[in-house]
Amino acid sequence: MKKRTLSQASIDGGGNDDQYKKARNGEAKPVYNRIASKEEAAAVDANPPLEILSRVLKKNGASVKDVKKGECVAYWMRMEDLRIVDNRALSRASSKAQQDSVPLIVLFVISPQDYKAHDRGARRIDFMLRNVALLKESLSELHIPLHTVSISPRKSIPSKVISLLQEWRASGLYANISYEVDELRRDIQTCELGTKKGMRCVFVQDRLIIDPGILKTKEGKVYSVYSPWQRQWLDTLNQNLDWLSEAPAPQANNSEVRQSKTFGKLFDSPVPEFVEGYQCEAEDGKNMTEFWPAGTEAASQMLDRFLNTKARKSQIGEVSPLTEGAESSAKQNRISEYAEGRNRVDLDTSSRLSPYLTSGVISARECVRRTMTFLKAKQVKGDRGSGVGMWVQEIAWRDFYNHILAAAPRVSMGRPYHEKYANVKWETSEKHFQAWKEGRTGVPIVDAAMRQMNVFGWMHNRCRMIVAMYLTKDLMIDWRLGERYFSQNLLDGDLASNNGGWQWAASTGTDAQPYFRVFNPVSQSMKCDPDGAYLRRYVTELAKVKGKEIHDPSPDTADAHRYPRKLVDHKEARERALRRYKEPGSL
Numbered sequence: 077m078k079k080r081t082l083s084q085a086s087i088d089g090g091g092n093d094d095q096y097k098k099a100r101n102g103e104a105k106p107v108y109n110r111i112a113s114k115e116e117a118a119a120v121d122a123n124p125p126l127e128i129l130s131r132v133l134k135k136n137g138a139s140v141k142d143v144k145k146g147e148c149v150a151y152w153m154r155m156e157d158l159r160i161v162d163n164r165a166l167s168r169a170s171s172k173a174q175q176d177s178v179p180l181i182v183l184f185v186i187s188p189q190d191y192k193a194h195d196r197g198a199r200r201i202d203f204m205l206r207n208v209a210l211l212k213e214s215l216s217e218l219h220i221p222l223h224t225v226s227i228s229p230r231k232s233i234p235s236k237v238i239s240l241l242q243e244w245r246a247s248g249l250y251a252n253i254s255y256e257v258d259e260l261r262r263d264i265q266t267c268e269l270g271t272k273k274g275m276r277c278v279f280v281q282d283r284l285i286i287d288p289g290i291l292k293t294k295e296g297k298v299y300s301v302y303s304p305w306q307r308q309w310l311d312t313l314n315q316n317l318d319w320l321s322e323a324p325a326p327q328a329n330n331s332e333v334r335q336s337k338t339f340g341k342l343f344d345s346p347v348p349e350f351v352e353g354y355q356c357e358a359e360d361g362k363n364m365t366e367f368w369p370a371g372t373e374a375a376s377q378m379l380d381r382f383l384n385t386k387a388r389k390s391q392i393g394e395v396s397p398l399t400e401g402a403e404s405s406a407k408q409n410r411i412s413e414y415a416e417g418r419n420r421v422d423l424d425t426s427s428r429l430s431p432y433l434t435s436g437v438i439s440a441r442e443c444v445r446r447t448m449t450f451l452k453a454k455q456v457k458g459d460r461g462s463g464v465g466m467w468v469q470e471i472a473w474r475d476f477y478n479h480i481l482a483a484a485p486r487v488s489m490g491r492p493y494h495e496k497y498a499n500v501k502w503e504t505s506e507k508h509f510q511a512w513k514e515g516r517t518g519v520p521i522v523d524a525a526m527r528q529m530n531v532f533g534w535m536h537n538r539c540r541m542i543v544a545m546y547l548t549k550d551l552m553i554d555w556r557l558g559e560r561y562f563s564q565n566l567l568d569g570d571l572a573s574n575n576g577g578w579q580w581a582a583s584t585g586t587d588a589q590p591y592f593r594v595f596n597p598v599s600q601s602m603k604c605d606p607d608g609a610y611l612r613r614y615v616t617e618l619a620k621v622k623g624k625e626i627h628d629p630s631p632d633t634a635d636a637h638r639y640p641r642k643l644v645d646h647k648e649a650r651e652r653a654l655r656r657y658k659e660p661g662s663l
C-alpha cells in the first residue's frame with residue numbers, strides 16, 4: 077500500500093462555526109443550526125424516513141429480482157460501521173460476491189458537508205480515519221480493496237455513488253442503515269436511483285440489538301418511557317436470541333483482483349490523514365491516538381478488561397485504557413461492581429467503549445454476547461439488581477434513543493421531543509456559556525467534567541448528566557447549544573444518544589418524571605466523588621482544599637485559590653427554571 081502523505085491525503089472540509097455571533101447592536105447571540113418549524117417536524121414524524129426507506133427497498137427487491145451478474149458486488153461502509161467482524165451488510169455482500177464468483181469491493185464516502193451539518197468534531201473524524209486506515213490494511217489481506225472517495229456537495233452523494241458503481245459494473249450495493257434523517261434521505265435517493273439503473277440495493281439493520289419498530293405498547297404505540305420499553309426489550313430479546321448471532325466473516329477475494337484494470341488500483345488509493353477543517357491540533361491528535369487506539373482488537377481488549385479487571389484510581393483521567401497494572405481477578409471486576417460503581421467518577425468504573433460502539437468498531441451484539449459468556453448464561457441478563465444486568469441496560473439505552481430517533485425524527489431537526497417545551501425561555505449569556513465550555517463556572521464538579529472532556533474527548537455518564545442539567549437548569553441556556561458542543565468534542569458523539577441525553581437533562585425529552593428534575597450539583601458531586609479525587613485531578617486550583625469544601629468552595633476559598641466564584645446561586649436558578657418550565661414562554 078502507498079504511504080499516506082499529508083499533501084495528497086487531505087480533503088477540503090469546512091470546520092465548525094463559532095456558537096455565538098455579534099448582532100448589529102453589538103450583543104452576542106447564539107448561533108443555531110437550522111431548527112425545523114413545528115409543522116415541518118410534524119410532517120416528518122407522520123411519515124418517518126425509515127419507513128419510506130423500507131418501502132423503497134421492497135420496491136427495489138421486487139423490480140430488480142433477476143439482476144444480471146455484474147463484475148463486482150459493493151459494500152458501502154458508513155462511519156458508524158467501522159469493523160469487519162460481525163457486520164451484517166458486509167457479510168451479506170461477501171456471500172453474494174462468492175455466489176456470483178466476482179470480487180467484493182468496499183466503498184467509503186467522506187462527506188465534509190455532512191460532518192458540518194452534524195456538528196462532527198475533529199476528534200471523531202480523526203478516529204474514523206484511523207479506523208478506516210486499519211480496515212484498509214486488514215481487508216487488503218483478504219484481497220478486498222477499500223476505496224475512499226470524498227463527495228461534495230452532499231446532495232450529489234446518491235448520484236455519484238451510483239455512477240461509480242456503474243463504472244465498476246456492480247450488480248448490487250449493500251449497506252447498513254443509519255437512522256439519522258439526512259442519512260435516511262440519502263439512502264432513499266440512492267436506492268431509487270439504483271432501482272432505475274437496475275441495481276439491487278440491500279440495506280440492512282445492524283446498529284442495534286433490536287431494530288426500531290418492533291417494540292410497541294399494548295395500544296400499538298411507540299414507547300416514550302424507558303422502563304416498560306426495557307422490560308419488553310429484554311423479554312423479546314430472550315425469545316429471539318438468534319438476533320444476537322454473529323454475522324459470518326467476509327470471504328477473501330480471489331487474489332487475481334489485484335491484477336484487474338478497474339479494481340487493482342483501488343488497493344493503492346490512500347486513506348486521507350485528515351479532512352480539511354477537521355484536523356486535530358497536533359498535541360490533541362497525539363493524545364487521542366494514545367487514549368483511544370483504533371481497531372476492533374483494541375475495543376475487544378477494552379471489553380475484556382472491563383469484564384476481568386478492577387476499577388483503578390490511576391485510570392481517572394487521560395490514560396490509555398490498555399495500560400498495564402490492573403490485576404485480573406475473577407471476583408473483582410468492573411462489570412460485577414457496575415450496579416453501585418457506575419455512578420462513581422473517581423475510578424474507571426465503566427467500560428469506556430462508547431467511542432467504539434458509536435463508530436461501530438465493535439458491535440453491540442458482541443457486547444451482549446460477551447456478558448452471556450462471562451456469566452456462562454443461556455439467556456441475557458438485564459435486571460437492575462446485578463452489575464451485568466445494569467450494564468446490559470445501558471446498552472439498551474442506546475437502542476432506546478435510536479428507536480426514539482427513528483419514530484420521532486423531529487428530535488434530530490432541533491425540535492424538543494415534547495413540543496410543549498418549544499417555547500421555554502432561554503438565557504443567551506455568551507459569558508456563561510463560555511465559562512461552562514471552559515470549565516470556569518465556579519462549580520467544581522461541572523468544571524472538572526468539562527475540563528476532562530476538553531482534554532480527553534470523553535466524559536463519565538454521571539458527569540454528562542450533571543453538566544447538562546447545570547447548563548439547562550442553572551444557567552438556563554438552550555440544550556441545543558450544549559448538545560452541539562458535546563458533539564463537536566466527544567469522540568463518541570452520536571446523534572441519538574447525545575440528543576436523548578440532552579433532552580432528558582433539559583426535561584424536554586423522554587423521562588418518566590416531568591419538568592421538576594433539577595440536580596443539585598454539590599450533592600451530586602459528594603455522591604459521585606466522595607473524596608474529591610476527581611475534582612483534585614481536574615480542578616487543580618483547589619487541589620489543596622481539604623475535606624468536603626472542595627465540592628462547594630466559599631467565595632473566600634475560591635478567591636484564595638484563584639478559582640472563579642459561582643456564576644449563579646443554585647437555589648435562585650432552580651426557582652427560575654421551575655417557573656419557566658411550568659409556563660413555557662414566561663420569564
Ligand SMILES: Cc1cc2nc3c(=O)[nH]c(=O)nc-3n(C[C@H](O)[C@H](O)[C@H](O)COP(=O)(O)OP(=O)(O)OC[C@H]3O[C@@H](n4cnc5c(N)ncnc54)[C@H](O)[C@@H]3O)c2cc1C
Pocket residue numbers: 418426427428429430431433434467470471472473474477535536537538540541544562566568569570571573574575576577578581
Ligand atoms: C447529556 C448526555 C449526552 C450524551 N451523549 C452521548 C453521545 O454522544 N454518545 C454516546 O455514546 N453516549 C452519550 N451519552 C450516554 C452516556 O453518557 C455514554 O454512553 C457513556 O458515558 C459512555 O461511557 P462508557 O462507554 O464507559 O459507558 P458504559 O457505562 O460502559 O455503558 C456501555 C455502553 O452503553 C451505552 N450507554 C450507556 N449509557 C447510555 C445512555 N445514557 N444513553 C445511551 N447509551 C448509553 C454506550 O454505548 C456505552 O458505551 C450521553 C449522556 C448524556 C447525559
